[in-house]
Amino acid sequence: MTTRKLYLGPLTDNRRWDMVNIRPDDVLVVTPPKCGTTWMQTIVSLLFSGDPEVETELSVKMPWVDIRIREMPEVADRLEAMRHRRSMKSHTPMDGLPLDNRAQYICVFRHPLDAHFSFRKHVRNIPLPWFDTWYPEDDTDGIAFRRFLDGGAEGFDGDAMPLAHILQHYKAAMAVADRPNVSLFHYADMTRDLASTFARLADILDVSHSTAVMDQLVQAATFDNMKANAVRFAPSGGKGFMKSDTEFFHSGTSGKWRGRLTDKDLAAYDAIMEAHLTREDRAWLEYGSHGTVAS
Template identity: 45%
Template sequence: MPPAAETPTHRHQDFISDSARWQAITARDDDIIVTTPPKSGTTWVQGILALLLSGDPKVDANVSVNSPWVDMAFRPLEELLSNIETQVKRRHLKSHSPLNCLPYWQDVRYITVYRHPIDVHFSFRSHENNIQVDIEKTSVQGTARESFHRFLDVEEGHVTLTSVVDHYNSSMNRGDRSNLLQLHYRDMQRDLAAVFAMIAAHIGVQHPPHVMDSLVDAARFEKMRANADRFVPSAGQGFWKSDTGFFNNASSNKWEGVLNAEDLAAYDAKISQLLTPSDRHWLEWGDGPAG
């Protein structure tokens, strides 16, 4: 068991999640925690971890069971804990809460992933449209432009501009980030093999080059989409209208042809209040060029 965790300074709670559930988790030295804003590459990284930890390009990631979303309040906590505590293989757990809302163990590996906030919003719209079960769906109410302005203006909610920025700031504000790997969705699109190598080094996993090549190939977006039954949360359970639709597409600049200059000016004004120019550039574009 790792040393005692730093106590969270905040609590993240909305209609579907509650970060306080993490207080019941007993960490292990080799645990991996993936925490991202929704629709920022969470499942993609969970799939990569399943591939790396197994060394098998045909692994059944089964992330709902093997890499559960600890914060999700719909799942009884006792059931979640039983699942986590009985796992004998190396564990990787999921969160959408900012780091300042989670226990922080020095020996645990943390991975955060970020994406252009507007792409997050439009991806979440598609995500909610694909949900079959009857739960609260806020981003699909009204037109695309109307929901976008709610994303900008609402301060609290499951996916808002403020929540995305707060998550990003929580990782940037970590004093010691030696056990934290910060990734960007665009960089994963640009050079998946390089990001794969970064994740492998971060969690201390090595495979021969030919094995790594096969794992990287299995993690490409189109391959994960084609194998949705192995990678999509709750696949085959009727939660989604389409399991493959969970991986809608990996495109960026989803606002093009939907938002007008006035909409983008409103976004520019809001995010400029929340982030410095350099932080804004990285949150939107990662380590590569803008656009």
């Protein structure tokens, strides 16, 4: 841990990565929560297998290393026993992860306001009452958005996914984005052109499939198909971790924050974004390669 930033929260601990032996062909999917993590993991799984019917079983086959729910020795032993190409998930910013020049790091981002409102919905679907203090169910006083704006990037606040944590993720990823094994993707681009996302990722991972197979893989990863087969695609699907596996795939849309925030709320958000990002960086973080609101 001496060369990595410490991210230690009530749910996650990035020191757990100290027990993982990174392999040359490992793939790490690194994102803030609710920014397309499961979607990208599914795409990786489909490309690895070439099978549109593959049972992804992400929580077991592509584990979230940071989370403290499972004992780390058990996770590390399971990873070490894998003889196939591995992928793992992390919600830790890149400056808190072991950066191996041989592994691939796939960083995925989403408009921070969309991620926030998606996270609000998510915490109501999981049996973890710790989130109630940040995301009260009856939030007539606007507590959730205030804490989204004033929460810190790490420590206790980090696991509640405030704006500062998203910005830290983005800045840490951009700091190493010039490395050939670090790639940035955006949820909006994935939504606009899923086939191109598959093609780009296949090239990064050095995976090749026929056009017919790629078409099948793309179809398997569409939002409608994943929601229709939520038990198969949701993290820990069918195991009761979430109240509803289907609700994990609530809408998959962007702009869900529109009409739900006051002018004062938006002005406060704008001030933080302008203080921390250039105009170009903000445009990409919010809207991807189009850099503007999708028409």
